[in-house]
Structures are given as C-alpha cells and as structure tokens.
Amino acid sequence: MRQYHSMPFGAELTGQGTVRFRLWAPGAQQVELCLESQPELTPLAMNPKKEGWFELETEQAGVGSLYYYRIDNEVQVPDPASRFQPQDIHGPSEVVDPTAFAWEDDQWGGRPWEETVIYEAHVGTFTPEGTFRGLETRLDHLVELGITALELMPVADFPGRWDWGYDGVSLFAPDSCYGRPQDLKSLVQAAHSRGLMVFLDVVYNHFGPEGNYLHRYAPDFFTERHQTPWGAAINFDGENAHWVRHFFIHNALFWLQEYRFDGLRLDAVHAIEDDSKRHILEELAETVHRHFGSGRQVHLVLENDNNRTHYLDRKANGKPRWYVAQWNDDIHHALHVLATQETTGYYLDYADQPITHLGRCLSEGFDYQGQRSPYRGGQPRGEPSKTLPPSAFVAFFQNHDQVGNRAFGDRITTLAEPEMVQALTGLLLLSPFPPLLFMGQEWGATQPFPFFCNFGEDLAPSVREGRRREFARFPEFSDPAARERIPDPTAQTTFESAVLDWTQAASATGRKWFDLHQQLLHLRNQFIVPRLAALTNIQGDYKHLSEWALQAHWQLGDGSLLTVLANLGDTPVSLSAPPLGRLLFITSPDLEQALVRGELFPRTVAWFLKGISTTQEDDIEF
Structure with missing residues (x-):
C-alpha cells in the first residue's frame, strides 16, 4: 500500500519523469528555482500565475534533488511545503517520493476513542538515540504497560539540534535530527502492528x-x-x-494520510484568531472527517485555555461534530494545588477550596465554565460542559507543559510524597476520562524536563534572558541571583538533562511504579472501557468528605455505578458508610479493613463498581 497526499503547493512528482514546483508568493515580483545538484545551471524562472502563484514543471529535477526558491533575485529560501530539510531549516529542500515507503498496515483502521490511554513523548529525549528509530525499539514497553496511543510532541522541522518542537517553520518536514521521512513512517507502522494508535502534536497558531x-x-x-x-x-x-487556510488544512490531511497518524492534537488554539463566519477550526475538522469518512478512525484533540466546549459538540449519533476531546488543564491544576499547596501563577485560580475545583472537574468536565478567573484579572473563562461525555476531557497530572513550564522542569515526583503521587495515579487511571501519561511517569522518573531550544546566536541571548525574566514576578525568583540558577534553555546540558534514564525504569523502585500503572491500566481496560462507549454525558456527581477529600460517582453506559473515594489530605476521614459494590482498587493494602470500619486513610484512593456480577474470591462487597 502506498500513501500520497496531493497538494497545490510544494514539489510534486508528476509520474511523467518531471517535478512540478509551486510556490504562493504574492509579495514577490519574480521567483526562480535553484537546483543545488546542478549549480552550473542558470536558475530556472518560474511562471507567474493568478493570485500570487508561481509554477514550474521540469525534468531537470527528480527524487533526491535539493532546491531553493530565489525571490526577486535577492534571497534564497527553502520551500515552506518541503517534505524534508536534510540540512535543517535554512538549508535546501529535498524532493521526496512519498510513495517509496511500502505500508504493510492496510488492515489497520484505528481504535475507538474510549479505549484511549495516551503516552506523550518527546522524540529527542525519550531514548538515548533521540530518533524515530530509537523510539521504535521501545514500543513493546508501551504495550506491556497498557498504553493504547503514543502521542509525539511536534516533529515539524525546527531550528538547531534540540527543541520542544513548538518553534517549527517547515510544517510538512519531519526534523532531520530525528531521522528521515521513512523512519517516521516505520515508527507509525510498527506501532500499528502492536495495536498502538499514534497521534501528532501540531502547531497552527504561529511559526517559530x-x-x-x-x-x-x-x-x-x-x-x-x-x-x-x-x-x-x-x-x-x-x-x-x-x-x-488551505495551507494548514492540507498540513493536517498530509500527516494523517502520508504518515497514517491516527489523530492530531492542535496546540494552543486559543491563540488562533479568526473572525470568519466559519472558523478555521471548524473547517479543518470538517474537511478531515469528510476526507477519511468511516474508513479510518481519526481523532482530533484540542488544547484550548478558553475551555470553549462548542468545539467538542456531539452529533445526534454521539460522534464528535468537530473535535473528540480537549486537554483538561483544570483537573491538572486542581490536583497540583492539592498535592503541593502551590498557589502562584495560574494555580491562583484553584487556591480557594481546591477539593471543590477537583470535584467540579470530576463531575462536570471543566472547572471553569464561565466564572471569573482571578489569574486572568477577573475575566470570564469557559463554557458549560456537563452535557458532554467524559471522553471529551483528557485528564493528567503531568505533561510537557506542566513540567517544563516550571523554572527547573520539576516533575511531581520531586514535589510531592510518593504516597500522594500514588493516590493521584490511582485517581487518574480509573476515572472515566481518557488519561494521559508523560514519558517516564510510569516508572516514577525524577529527572527534570526543562524548556530547551537551539536557536542561532542572534536569538539565543534574548531567549535566555526572556526565560529568566518570565519568572521574575514569582517571589522565589525576585532575587537576580536566584534567577541565574534557572537552566539556560539554549545550553546543550539543559537538553541532555531531559534525556530519559532508562536504568531508573529497571530499578526496584521503577518496577514498583511500573507495576502499579500496569495494574491500573489492566483494570481500566477490563472494567471501565467497555462501559464508556454508550455515555452521552458525564452522568457524574460528587460530595465533600473533608477540606481535602471527596466522594465522586458516575453512572456508566451499562447502568453500573462507578465510585471513587479520595483523601488527598494528611489526616483520616470518617465515612458514614462505604459505597456499595465491588472494590476494584485501593492504594494501600491496609485500607480495606479501614473502609470496613468507616475510615479513609490520608493520601489514599479507593474505587468501587456497582452493578456487575462477581465470582472472584477476593472481591469485596460492602
């Protein structure tokens, strides 16, 4: 099977021994094609067309040809729709034959969204190799863990040798630091052969x-x-x-078709401004769904600080009209405040009664649904969300942003006690919301994931100082000497500090954390996932047990009742009566008898499922 997405721009093989080059350059008077492999040739004049287009079809180029466009006889530029930049973003573009890779996963149609367990990874730091091929060798680890979807942070070509990926400028070219296009395709195919979906993070709000x-x-x-x-x-x-608009819509179709990604996560769409009658987010999603139809399950996910729930609307048949889910920062922030008592920055919005903020997330999806945000100067934030199913809210307590936005890239494992992290893990992985793990979380990784980039010397100093200036408003960094300790994002050592240490995974502590995650994901797959598909809204509620504890429940698609008890405080909580049903999971072996006595230990979580038959001897009925 061969995959190829035809586009109105870029370098396209015609099948007749020629290559057609097209560039939209409405600000240029003249455009020429420069072939690096034939420097003795005079640059080839491209023909001006309507609406600012320039076009040339030539037999002097072929697969592997390196080329530039020369603008007004002044500057040479790479192709903005280049499929590969072998010498980085300033170098020549390469003519690529997308059909050269023979796909062998033609039976792969994706997986239902309710089965999703996301594992977010940065290609450059996930393995010592820092490549697509290196990541491919670790896929069995993810399958053993119970992951169903690998999500890659952006891979579109960025400046230099290391970057988070959100500074991409060649949006159709996988970064050459990670490998060639066929290496990324091999990774996706290998994932599919193991039953793993693969999602890609894309940035449509700015260029680097x-x-x-x-x-x-x-x-x-x-x-x-x-x-x-x-x-x-x-x-x-x-x-x-x-x-x-066509450029970005084709970019989404390109990754989904030529690379057979199972979905896209659109970064920070709250920064996309569009006053059109039909918003670009709507047009893009409609085009994607129309293009792939029912042949493949393709999932589109948002990051949207504005909590605009209308983008998550469902059709009468329960299918998403545009986007299947959004990353739910609210649940992260509420959990973080409960676990660390930090209340600076955006955590200010969750400082008053954080257990109430958590309960609202668990029972209604978003916490902020139109109420005023103190952190945002009292501006309203969000739209009502309770009518959406739990599948619309991706839940997490670590991801690249929430770790890397900290001055030192601290993970929660260095900020909270192990018992607290264990409780958060138990709460996250059995909830009806699709969970997300950040790479290394499954073995309790403690190493940082700081912000890093590798801009040229003209930009590096301003990035370095800007990073430190960003934290000057925080009390702990009011002293210039304290800000000097913040890692230099442009230094190679900062990047290297983020490369995962896989020896931690093999340690006794690492295996203990892994076993916990594996156990929870097995329970999720066995008892929770089969009951999610029929849910059309959250069907949730909660009540306070104390200032730091709550009980939440959801009626699932088959009528069963899923209940959680969570005490994230430092003192025990008395229960009037434990929930009815099967005890699915407890974070401490001693908790079982305590629950019988009507006591919920500090930093513990217990899950119950009522309305199912049970035959196992160790099932507990209350």
Whole structure:
C-alpha cells in the first residue's frame, strides 16, 4: 500500500519523469528555482500565475534533488511545503517520493476513542538515540504497560539540534535530527502492528522565530489585525486568507494520510484568531472527517485555555461534530494545588477550596465554565460542559507543559510524597476520562524536563534572558541571583538533562511504579472501557468528605455505578458508610479493613463498581 497526499503547493512528482514546483508568493515580483545538484545551471524562472502563484514543471529535477526558491533575485529560501530539510531549516529542500515507503498496515483502521490511554513523548529525549528509530525499539514497553496511543510532541522541522518542537517553520518536514521521512513512517507502522494508535502534536497558531521566510514573499500569511504572544497572528480571516487556510488544512490531511497518524492534537488554539463566519477550526475538522469518512478512525484533540466546549459538540449519533476531546488543564491544576499547596501563577485560580475545583472537574468536565478567573484579572473563562461525555476531557497530572513550564522542569515526583503521587495515579487511571501519561511517569522518573531550544546566536541571548525574566514576578525568583540558577534553555546540558534514564525504569523502585500503572491500566481496560462507549454525558456527581477529600460517582453506559473515594489530605476521614459494590482498587493494602470500619486513610484512593456480577474470591462487597 502506498500513501500520497496531493497538494497545490510544494514539489510534486508528476509520474511523467518531471517535478512540478509551486510556490504562493504574492509579495514577490519574480521567483526562480535553484537546483543545488546542478549549480552550473542558470536558475530556472518560474511562471507567474493568478493570485500570487508561481509554477514550474521540469525534468531537470527528480527524487533526491535539493532546491531553493530565489525571490526577486535577492534571497534564497527553502520551500515552506518541503517534505524534508536534510540540512535543517535554512538549508535546501529535498524532493521526496512519498510513495517509496511500502505500508504493510492496510488492515489497520484505528481504535475507538474510549479505549484511549495516551503516552506523550518527546522524540529527542525519550531514548538515548533521540530518533524515530530509537523510539521504535521501545514500543513493546508501551504495550506491556497498557498504553493504547503514543502521542509525539511536534516533529515539524525546527531550528538547531534540540527543541520542544513548538518553534517549527517547515510544517510538512519531519526534523532531520530525528531521522528521515521513512523512519517516521516505520515508527507509525510498527506501532500499528502492536495495536498502538499514534497521534501528532501540531502547531497552527504561529511559526517559530527563526527560519520563517514567509514574511519576505508571502506577507499575507500574517495579519496585524490580531496579535498573539508571538506577534502578528496567522491570517485566517483577512485578505488572501483562502490560501493560508488551505495551507494548514492540507498540513493536517498530509500527516494523517502520508504518515497514517491516527489523530492530531492542535496546540494552543486559543491563540488562533479568526473572525470568519466559519472558523478555521471548524473547517479543518470538517474537511478531515469528510476526507477519511468511516474508513479510518481519526481523532482530533484540542488544547484550548478558553475551555470553549462548542468545539467538542456531539452529533445526534454521539460522534464528535468537530473535535473528540480537549486537554483538561483544570483537573491538572486542581490536583497540583492539592498535592503541593502551590498557589502562584495560574494555580491562583484553584487556591480557594481546591477539593471543590477537583470535584467540579470530576463531575462536570471543566472547572471553569464561565466564572471569573482571578489569574486572568477577573475575566470570564469557559463554557458549560456537563452535557458532554467524559471522553471529551483528557485528564493528567503531568505533561510537557506542566513540567517544563516550571523554572527547573520539576516533575511531581520531586514535589510531592510518593504516597500522594500514588493516590493521584490511582485517581487518574480509573476515572472515566481518557488519561494521559508523560514519558517516564510510569516508572516514577525524577529527572527534570526543562524548556530547551537551539536557536542561532542572534536569538539565543534574548531567549535566555526572556526565560529568566518570565519568572521574575514569582517571589522565589525576585532575587537576580536566584534567577541565574534557572537552566539556560539554549545550553546543550539543559537538553541532555531531559534525556530519559532508562536504568531508573529497571530499578526496584521503577518496577514498583511500573507495576502499579500496569495494574491500573489492566483494570481500566477490563472494567471501565467497555462501559464508556454508550455515555452521552458525564452522568457524574460528587460530595465533600473533608477540606481535602471527596466522594465522586458516575453512572456508566451499562447502568453500573462507578465510585471513587479520595483523601488527598494528611489526616483520616470518617465515612458514614462505604459505597456499595465491588472494590476494584485501593492504594494501600491496609485500607480495606479501614473502609470496613468507616475510615479513609490520608493520601489514599479507593474505587468501587456497582452493578456487575462477581465470582472472584477476593472481591469485596460492602
């Protein structure tokens, strides 16, 4: 099976021994094609077409040809739709034959969303090799753990040798630091052969600050009408926005078709400004669903700080109209405050009665559904969410942002006691929400995941100082000497500190953590997942047991009742009566008898399922 996505731009093999090159350059008067493999040739003039397009079909290029575009006889630029940049973002683009890779997973149709257990990984730090091939050798580890979906942080070509990936500028080219296109395809195929879905994180709210040449020849890609944290916004609603919208929609289709990804996670869509009658997020999702139809299960996920639930609307048949789920920062923030008592920054919004904020997340999805946010200066945030199913809210207590946004990249394992982390793990993995684990979490990794990038020397100093200035408003970094201790994001040592230490995974402590995660995911697959598909809304509720403890329950799709008791405080809590049903899981062996006595120990979690038959001798009926 061969996979190829035809696009109106970039270098396309015609099948007639020629290559067709197309560039949208409405800000250029003249565009020429420069072939690096034939430097003796005069640059080939590209033919101007309507609406700012330039086109050339030539037999002088073929698979493997390296090329630039020369703009107005002044500057050479790579192809913004390049499929590969072998010499990084400033180098020449390479003509790639997408059909050269022979896919052998034609029977793969994806997996239902309710089965999703996400494992987020950064390719460059997940293994010592830091490559697609290196990651492929670890897939069996994920399968053994009970993961069903591998999510890659962005791989679109970024500047330098190390980066989180959110500074990409060649959005169709997997970064050469990680391998060639066929290496990424091999990774996806190997994952599918093991029953793993693979999702890709994509960035459609800005281009990185280095290597973005679009301003020179296609300024209509940007608009001053809207501003973002990165400056002028992507132009999705102004003059010539039609072709800008097509560029990003084709990018989504490209990754899903040529690389057979099972879904995309769209980064920080709250920074996408679009006043069009039909928002780009809606058009993109509709196009994707129409393109793939019922032939494959393709899942689109959002990160949206605004908690706009209408993007998660369901059709009459229960299928998502646009996006299947959103990362739920609210549940992370509430859990983090309960576990660490930190209340600075965005944790301010959860400082008052954090157990109430957690209970609202568990029973209604989002915590902030329109109420005013103290951290945001009293601005309302969010939309009502209780009518959505639990599958619409991805739950986590670690991810790349929430670890890496800290000055030192601290993981929760260095901020909270092991018993607390164990309780959070038990709470997360058996809830009806699709859970997400951040790489290394399954063995209790303690090493940091700090922010890192490898910009050129003209940008590196400002990034370095900007990172330290960002934390100046926090009391612990008010002293300049304290800020000097913050790792330099541009230093190679900062990047290297994030590379996972797999010897920790093999240690006795690592195996203990792994066994806990594996046990919980086995229980989830056996008892929770089969009861999720029929859910059309959350069907949840909660009550306080104390300032640090709660009881929450959900009616699942088959009518059974799932209940959790969680005490995240330091003192025991008395229970009037334990829940009815089968005891699925407890975080401490001693907790079983305590529950019989009506006592819930500190930093413990207990799960119950009522309405199922039981034959095992060790099942507990209360």
